[in-house]
Amino acid sequence: MNQRQLVAFRAAMMLGSITAAAKELNVSQPAVSRLISDLEFSLGFALFIRQTGGIVPTAEATEFFREVDMMFYSLDRLAAVADEIRSLSRATVRFATLPMLSFKVAPLAIRRFQARFPAARVFQDVYTSARVLELVTSRQVEIGVAQTHERRSDFDILSTHHARCVCVMEPGHPLASATELTPQDLRDEPLIMLARHTQSASYITNAFADHQISPNIVSETQPSFAAGSMAAHGCGIAIIDELSAIALEGKVIAIPFKPEIPFDICILKPKNMPFSRAAEALHQELHEGIRDAIEQAAKGHKV
Template sequence: MNLRQLEAFRMAMLHGSITRAAKAMRLSQPAVTKLIAALEQEVGFRLFDRAPGGVIPTPEAIAFHEELERSYLGLQRLAQSAREIRDLRRGHVRIAAMPALATDLVPSIISRFSATYPDIRISLDVHTSPRIADLTAAAAFDFGFAHLPNRRPDLTVVASYEMACVVAMPPGHPLAARKMIRPQDLDGVAMVALSHHTVTARHVDQMFIDADVTPQIRGECQPSFAACALVARGVGISIVDPLTPAMFGEDTLSVRPLDPLIPFHFRLIRPAGLPQSRAAAAVMDDAIATVEASPLIERTGRERRDTS
């Protein structure tokens, strides 16, 4: 049996007439009669008896029609699902982000996308960069934001970005009077350092070595949100990414640019060689637009876009 035969049978059941079924299908009456006859041969029993003004379904036809309607409902559900997927009204997108981007930037991405496509569910997991790289490569996430100092064959780098780190301090700190902070200004100054294993900490340590400066490290922590919380409580000042201090507000933390520039790099990554859902691609495109709209972030490379 084929779909055309089933459609002819269904139309005849719905309209109670071969003539009306043919009109609904935009076919000739003999064509519909032939389709139903072929279906009767396939199923092995008679489907209709002729009656004045139409046809009467046999008991077997009624039972068969009930099963067919259940199948049609399933097909309608499939069609509805396809429309929802196509129109971004169904889907689940999984994002991973390093802590510095998870407090404001990535929530902004999710908020912006959800305002347009509220039916797409988005999960956000916060991990360290090495963990994000490993889990994204294993397809646990559709894409992620992470430090990625070395290229990996199991990851596609979609875009690379850079921000300039800032010095975060309480508004009443003596250095708040300066427009620019230099390494010499930090000699002997109480500071909260990012954990020594972070990329930013290595840049900062090298800056102090080059300038022959020894700050007073009162605390060491990770992520930058924790460092800013300690700064807000007067433990010391800190060199962090420019996004995190903004979460605390100008009344709690002041920021000043640093010379020389300490870069804060991150990349947008996704699993290599794997197809991407329409929903994930749409969220990722929105993420790129949101990131590149930030005046604090500069795109540092035009990466190959993996369209698999």
């Protein structure tokens, strides 16, 4: 018993004649008859009663056909599944990112991904860097975007993007025309600081300490977008990453802070966990989106 015999038998059952089966399969009628005869010999029972005007399936053929048809349905289903996998129409990608990317960079990356793969699904979680690292190392997400200087054995750093911090304020602020701002310039200004446990807050605190200036902190918050929103509403000047500043476009003026405060963004994946094709595609969109956003920010910071 082989597949060609089963194909000939199935066609004869479905079409009701050897002639029609031969035409459907684009082979000769004797070839189909021979395949069915060989199948009958292999099975040990007759499949059709040959009579003038056509063939009549035996009871055994009808019973056997149900199983054969189920087998072909399974093969057809496998072909359909393979096509869905190939086109990513059944793909799901899970990733976790920092809040700063969730307002503009990540949505644009997801939109580009969806334009390429309309049926694929994307699940995004937005957390602090510490939580993103937990999700990556526990393999709950395929991609993570976070701040980290750690080199650990349970995740891979795929790329690091070097952003910086800027001062943001409402457009009418007296310092809005400055080309850059230093701790000296901000000595008496009300400042909105990021939560003190964050990497950026420690860098900023050290910058003021190096200039022997005690900052006038009127508020402390997290994440960067919250600090920037407070600055946009006149609560003070916030020192935040430049990507959060871009997300506040039109609501704040962004001015470079000196000395430069780094804000490195890492794209991560779980160690020894190969990317799915969908995850690789989304990773590429995120990588390019972050790179382009930082380049945009570097062109000038009167946002």
